[in-house]
Structures are given as C-alpha cells and as structure tokens.
Amino acid sequence: MIRLTESIHVNRPVEPVFRYTADFGRTQEWDPGVVSSKPASPGNPGVGSIYNLVLKFGPFRPEMRYEILAYIPFSKVILKGTADSFSAVDTICFSPTGTGTRIDYLAEIEFSGFLNRMDLFMSPVLKETGRNAITGLRHKLSNGICPAPGSRRFASGSGLIDYMADHMILPGMLAFGRPGYEIRRRFWTENRETLYGKRVVITGGTSGIGKAVALKLAKKRADLTIIARNRQKAAAVQKEIIEQTGNPHVDFLLADLGVMADIKRVAVRLLEKKKSIDILINNAGALFNDREETSEGLERTFATDLLGVFYLTERLKSRFSRCGSARIINVSSGGMYTQKIDVDDLQNKQLPYNGAKAYARAKRGVVILTRLWAEQLCDAGIAVHAMHPGWVDTPGIASALPGFHSRLNSILRTPEQGADTIVWLASAREAGLKTGLFWLDRQPRETHVFPNTVESETERQTLWQTLNRLTADT
Numbered sequence: 001m002i003r004l005t006e007s008i009h010v011n012r013p014v015e016p017v018f019r020y021t022a023d024f025g026r027t028q029e030w031d032p033g034v035v036s037s038k039p040a041s042p043g044n045p046g047v048g049s050i051y052n053l054v055l056k057f058g059p060f061r062p063e064m065r066y067e068i069l070a071y072i073p074f075s076k077v078i079l080k081g082t083a084d085s086f087s088a089v090d091t092i093c094f095s096p097t098g099t100g101t102r103i104d105y106l107a108e109i110e111f112s113g114f115l116n117r118m119d120l121f122m123s124p125v126l127k128e129t130g131r132n133a134i135t136g137l138r139h140k141l142s143n144g145i146c147p148a149p150g151s152r153r154f155a156s157g158s159g160l161i162d163y164m165a166d167h168m169i170l171p172g173m174l175a176f177g178r179p180g181y182e183i184r185r186r187f188w189t190e191n192r193e194t195l196y197g198k199r200v201v202i203t204g205g206t207s208g209i210g211k212a213v214a215l216k217l218a219k220k221r222a223d224l225t226i227i228a229r230n231r232q233k234a235a236a237v238q239k240e241i242i243e244q245t246g247n248p249h250v251d252f253l254l255a256d257l258g259v260m261a262d263i264k265r266v267a268v269r270l271l272e273k274k275k276s277i278d279i280l281i282n283n284a285g286a287l288f289n290d291r292e293e294t295s296e297g298l299e300r301t302f303a304t305d306l307l308g309v310f311y312l313t314e315r316l317k318s319r320f321s322r323c324g325s326a327r328i329i330n331v332s333s334g335g336m337y338t339q340k341i342d343v344d345d346l347q348n349k350q351l352p353y354n355g356a357k358a359y360a361r362a363k364r365g366v367v368i369l370t371r372l373w374a375e376q377l378c379d380a381g382i383a384v385h386a387m388h389p390g391w392v393d394t395p396g397i398a399s400a401l402p403g404f405h406s407r408l409n410s411i412l413r414t415p416e417q418g419a420d421t422i423v424w425l426a427s428a429r430e431a432g433l434k435t436g437l438f439w440l441d442r443q444p445r446e447t448h449v450f451p452n453t454v455e456s457e458t459e460r461q462t463l464w465q466t467l468n469r470l471t472a473d474t
C-alpha cells in the first residue's frame, strides 16, 4: 500500500471549506488529474453518496467510482475510490485555525494483481500527482492567489523527468503493460475475419511481435511475404509457420531495412508479381544504444526506423490494391510521446547521442508519415494506421533495454498480445473504415501528451521533402 499525506492551510472558514472539498462532484475544478467528476446519486453529499470520476493518465482516461464512507460535518470526510486495477481510501480532516482552515489529506492507495509489487516504482509518481491535487485545492480555495498546479516550468532536468513520470510511467504501467491489455480485451469481440487470398507483406517477421503477427496472419490464410535480413532465421520461421498453420503461401525476401539499396532491390522483386498488395506492415525496428552509420553513411536508427519505412512504402505505393480494402500499418511506439521530430537533426548528429531519444524521434516521424499518407491515399481507399504494441517481452527489448526488461518483466505483454492490434488493424472490417490514426489496444489514441512535441505543418512538409531527397538517388 502507498500512503500519501499532504497538509495545507487556506484563509477561509472551516464550514464552506468542508462543504466544497467533501463534494467530490467538484474535484474536476481543483485536481488537474481529473477530467470529469459527476455525482451518481441524488441529494446532498453524505454517507453513501457516489461520484463517477474520469482520471487523466497521459493519453488514457481510466474511470474511478468514489463513495463517501464517513461524513462528519466540518471535521472529517472519508471516501473510497475504486478503479480497474487500484483502489484508494481518502481521509480528509479539517480543523479551524485563527486565520482559516487546515486541511490534512491522507490517501491510501492499493494496487491489485502484480501491480501490487510495483509500489516502490509508483510511489514517487503518485506523490507528485497527490501534491498537484492538493496544490490545486489550495489554489481554488484561495481565490486563485496560490500558483495554479500544472504550471511548473522545466528549467531543471529533474523537473522534466518528474513531469514525464507523472504523464508516462504510471499510465505506462497501467496501460502499456499487460494489465492494460487484459482490461481492454474484456470489451473485444473475437476478430474472426479471414485474409483469404489477400497479399500481405510484413517486415521483421523473424522475431518478437512481427513473428507473432506473421503466424496469426498465416492462420487467417493470408498470402504472406516476410522481409527479413537473416536467411537462416527467415527460412526457419517460414518452415515453422507453414507447419503450424498448414498455410503453404508463406515466403520471404531478404533485405537489410536500414540500407536503401536493399529496399529498392526487394521492392523490385515485390513489384514483379502481378497481384496487387493488400496489406503492408512496417514492423521491423530497433533501438541502438550507440550511434553508428550504415554502409550508406546514414545514422542507423533513422535509417532503419524511419527512412526505410518511408522508402519501402513509397516504392510499393503504386501497387496497392485499389479495391477499397488495402491497408498500411506502421508499428510505432509509446516512446514517441516524449519527443518532437527534429527536422534539422534527423540523423542524430548532435552530441551526445541518446539511443532512446533517437528511437522515439524516428517513431514520432512514423506517426507523422502515417497522417501524410492517410491524406494522400484516402481517395484511393487505402487506410493507413500507426500503432503502439504496448510494452512487449521480445528479444529486441531484452537486448536494447536490459534494465527496463528485467525491472518490468512481470508486467510485459507477450508477443501475441503485442501483435493483437496489428492483426486487428490488418483484418477487421471496422479498421478499414478509418485512416490516419494512432492505435493501442484496438482504440485510437492521442498522438501527443506534451504540447511541446507537436510539429508544425512546415515541419511535416520538411520531413517529407528531406526523406524524399535522401532516397531520390538510390
């Protein structure tokens, strides 16, 4: 259990302070972590009153139901809040002082399931969230004299990290990890659509999420081509998929997707076939902790995670099926929430190089491309999606982020869970009716959590032109 305690003093008499604070239908007015709060029972606040709250966890909006357990006018109110994966008991005590009212706020938070084991990790994040709430209450009760919460500036690195923790780590634990998947899947119906006769191209189908996607697509009877860089791995995966699914229409082509000449060669092979492409899944990707350049002199993260995606898609664009069911699915990452695209330094030349940042920027770029392609291709009936698979236990994450992998191992998704939304976007009828969105767990999500990560139209166009220029002579 995590216990949070905060005390404030406000220059108002205890009675109106008590009445205002105990009415949880008004928490939205002072707690920046609450999107909406509404009474769900009739009458004035009292024991048994119920409130429905929608909370703000980064891009997610979990719901919480509060009930008043004790209501002792002008001195104490106790509420119990329940959400999907945690519960909280809030005890708020009020005491008159010579100049106003002192409020002592105690919140006792308990997580269910394996989140229970993450107390140490969650504690600082929740403390900051609680502090923001109580500062908001003080601000509200002091007629706006105190600084409003959420107006922190990020002069210091730790301020920024705290802010990111508030907005990313807790939502991440709840939504990007396995709990998020398990909660949301309760609302899904089984995705039974088949891909019989559909020509599907997937990159990075030899490991992790891509391999799980390839297997599921083959089960749906797709005519599948895997683009891979390692012949032995590709042949072994092809054999395994055919044996497991009985679908003989699984082949592979070899290319290093960070090398534009390889992409050009493989695209020519794909275009040789008369049959149009129904679905392209740009899944291959990697996080490189050291800055290196490819044989073509391109920085590796940028080349593999962004330029390669652009070039392969552009080369194949003319061959997409025009019968209204074609789809392009770009695998991005929630990491992109932390970064804005830097169109002046796409190749991460500015030192010091930071692998996670370079990766997040490339994945941000993929989301921008998704929107641009969606605009260009919508008249042709081609749906373009970007998605985040969640935090998934794969060889890629284990080798690139060993610390993250071992600390969060118990809440990482399986590759099959990470693959779910990609397969759904590829096959569900409903997913073909939308375009240009960013998905997690079969739901469109916001593309920005931090306002300073939003790119301008000029930056979007610069990105497009730069990628075009860098691939023009290949």
Ligand SMILES: NC(=O)c1ccc[n+]([C@@H]2O[C@H](COP(=O)([O-])OP(=O)(O)OC[C@H]3O[C@@H](n4cnc5c(N)ncnc54)[C@H](OP(=O)(O)O)[C@@H]3O)[C@@H](O)[C@H]2O)c1
Pocket: 203, 204, 205, 206, 207, 208, 209, 210, 227, 228, 229, 230, 233, 255, 256, 257, 258, 259, 283, 284, 285, 286, 304, 331, 332, 333, 334, 388, 389, 390, 391, 392, 393, 394, 395, 396, 397
């Ligand atoms: N795992 C997560 O938590 C997570 C979270 C957010 C986003 N993602 C994204 O999900 C996608 C799949 O990642 P994963 O976690 O499944 O990683 P993974 O297990 O390392 O699989 C990555 C796949 O991409 C291939 N690949 C990488 N670089 C390549 C290149 N230059 N040329 C050709 N193929 C290349 C790999 O081939 P080899 O088998 O030859 O290595 C492998 O098949 C990536 O785009 C990743 O950024 C993952």
